[in-house]
Amino acid sequence: MITAQSRTLSSLLFATLCSFFILGIQIPGTLTATTNTLGKTTTNKVVSPEAPPTKEKLTKHNQSTNNSLKAPLPDFAHIYNTQEKKQQFFSYLIPIITSVNKRVTHEREKIKALQKNINNTDTLNSVDDKDLSSIAKKYRVDVSKGFDSTFFTNLLNKVDRIPPSLVLAQAANESAWGTSRFALEGNNLFGQWCFSKGCGLVPEHRSDGASHEVAKFSSVFGSVESYVLNLNRHSEYKQLRAIRNGTRQAGKSINGVDLANGLEGYSERGLEYVNEIQSIIRFNNLSSLDKNA
DSSP: OOOHHHHHHHHHHHHHHHHHHHHTOOOOSOOSEEEOTTSOEEEOOOOOOOOOOOHHHHHHHHHHHHHHHTOOOOOGGGOOOHHHHHHHHHHHHHHHHHHHHHHHHHHHHHHHHHHHHHHHHSOOOHHHHHHHHHHHHHTTOOOTTOSOHHHHHHHHHHSOOOOHHHHHHHHHHHHTTTTSHHHHHHOOSSOOEEOSTTSEEOOTTOOTTOOOEEEOOSSHHHHHHHHHHHHHHOGGGHHHHHHHHHHHHTTOOOOHHHHGGGOGGGSTTTHHHHHHHHHHHHHTTGGGGTTTO
């Protein structure tokens, strides 16, 4: 039987761990000494490194990770404590955002490697040529003039990560912390539109003559992936990408507060929307998540 004290301790432990995520504090993996509640120092056992995991274990781990990334949206509407709802919302999305950004980073590194290859040999094999053309098509970068320096500049400007703080703040704002109709029925946390009949959910107050729908996704992962691609390639967010590129050129850390200045076209509310997103980032101390992302 679980006592009230046990439940309280579990809740405290959960809240503490979530706070580490939200505030960007790292939990040390191995400690050699700690101080107990009586003020005495105790030594912990240092565990020897384990043997490398087998192929079977790696396969099971990857399957488990993939399943967790595709986990259904939790029932945030029935979490009545505001702070707890926020913590669970952030904790649910952080691994998904990390995974999506890793995929984008992998594409970016591949582009840079192929660029170096062309600079050294002035050619690509058929497989690399096809891969590079496929990435360019995905991000809507023109290849008609070949893989010259302008091509790589334009492509690398689009293929880059989105700061976690910005993703979390927009997801919270657009989905009412995961409780909106479009979040619940379509796994859509960012209000993305689609334009073919039946592609999504019809907004209740859609203007007469409008044909757009709010896109449906099979998982929240798909929604995050689509949102990141949208910011990276749509002409409306050219300013956001310019801010990001300028930050990189200056050798500074990419952060959500700065990139939010390129989101005036995301909402009809324009600058008011930008200020709201920046306020969510600051109030919830989300910028700490950008430093190690």
